[in-house]
Amino acid sequence: MRKLTYFIACSIDGFIGDPEGDASAMVSLVDEEFFEFLKTEYPETLPTVGRRPLGLDHLPNKRFDTIIQGRASYDLALKDGITSPYAHLREFVASRTLGESPDPNVEIIADDLVGRVRALKAEDSAYDIYLCGGARLAGALVDEIDEMIIKTYPIVQGSGMPMLEAGFSITDFALESVRTFGNGVMVRTYSRKH
Secondary structure, eight states: OOOEEEEEEEETTSEEESTTOOOHHHHTTOOHHHHHHHHHHOGGGSOHHHHTTTTOTTOOOSSEEEEEEEHHHHHHHHTTTOSOTTTTSEEEEEOSSOOSOSSTTEEEEOSOHHHHHHHHHHSOOSSEEEEEEOHHHHHHTTTTOOEEEEEEESOOOSSSEESOOOOSOOOOEEEEEEEEOTTSOEEEEEEEOO
16 A cells, blocks of 8 residues: 655745745745755655756656645646646646646546545555645545655744644654754654554
């Protein structure tokens, strides 16, 4: 069984973006050291549009071969005319309103999201599934998340889009590792306790 991994960037106070989901304040903190880490450890999490101009298209996937993102996350690419933001992965977008996919590489999950994710997790693959966001999607899939990799940036937002939007319940995770960087970014990896 492969894992569903919520790989997400957030502020110190747990927000993944401003109230509309814009995370550009965090992107500006990606320095050479941290970018090298992302490129080396998680190259497939870099969007295709960024990989190509940086000459990184040749990098093989290390952890993930599939991505699931919500409609709001996908819309960030669509507004720039990008219909397949992670063309190097199998792409799924959870949306009840998008209708037909604008790209043959992107499959829309309109119904039975949990069932579809369970089927993806049951596939025979050496790679895990990258849950990209956003907050509502992560909240809907909180019971399916096996691992969280949280990139915490040294900023406080005060408000914004939370990491998860879900009803109150306690889910236990175990801290597996912590890595810190010179720019103040901290990457924590947690695994679901069973």
